[in-house]
Amino acid sequence: MDKTIRKYTSFDEMKADEYRYWQSRPVHERIxxxxxxTREHYAMKGAVAxxxxxxxxxxxxxxxPG
Numbered sequence: 001m002d003k004t005i006r007k008y009t010s011f012d013e014m015k016a017d018e019y020r021y022w023q024s025r026p027v028h029e030r031i032x033x034x035x036x037x038t039r040e041h042y043a044m045k046g047a048v049a050x051x052x053x054x055x056x057x058x059x060x061x062x063x064x065p066g
Contacts, residue, residue, distance in 0.1 A: 008014040022030060 006017070008017070022033075025033075
């Protein structure tokens with residue numbers, strides 16, 4: 001884990017560096033971070049993390065030839 005302390009002169013500079021950091025991480029790591037944040041949010045609100053979620057429905061249409 002990188003424990004470097006950085007000082008920024010502006011909020012925009014800090015956000016740009018944060019954006020570059022997350023873009024440098026692999027997709028699976030970003031998704032894992034979002035999952036962790038979601039669980040922490042549920043815990044702070046006192047809600048059960050195992051709540052029903054929206055279901056995604058996939059519909060496939062085949063076009064007629066021609």
